[in-house]
Amino acid sequence: MFGSRDKPxxxxxxxxxxxxxxxxxxxxxxxxxxxxxxxxxxxxVSAIVIFxxxxxxxxxxxxxxxxxxxxxxxxxxxxxxxxxxxxxRAEMVPGLSR
Numbered sequence: 001m002f003g004s005r006d007k008p009x010x011x012x013x014x015x016x017x018x019x020x021x022x023x024x025x026x027x028x029x030x031x032x033x034x035x036x037x038x039x040x041x042x043x044x045v046s047a048i049v050i051f052x053x054x055x056x057x058x059x060x061x062x063x064x065x066x067x068x069x070x071x072x073x074x075x076x077x078x079x080x081x082x083x084x085x086x087x088x089r090a091e092m093v094p095g096l097s098r
Contacts, residue, residue, distance in 0.1 A: 037091035044084035051077050 026032045055073030058066040 033091070037087060040091070041084055041087050044080050044087065048077050048080050048084070051080070 051073045055070045055077070058073065059070040060066075
């Protein structure tokens with residue numbers, strides 16, 4: 001009578017959120033942990049690229065605020081590069097961490 005998607009919700013399960021269930025065992029498995037580390041690493045790398053482009057675009061104005069934005073952007077790039085380096089050493093190549 002009911003298909004797998006049409007079955008009524010279990011007791012205590014909200015009806016509208018049935019398709020958004022999170023498999024907690026996946027995130028604790030090795031593949032899930034590696035996926036999380038890769039996503040963190042990609043987040044850092046993409047933020048570095050975005051901040052570098054915006055910083056170099058801001059310096060073309062040659063205004064005092066633009067120069068401050070350039071320096072602040074370079075500081076953020078440094079922090080994000082360090083974060084990406086620590087993620088890479090700690091989670092993606094665990095044999096190198098000390």
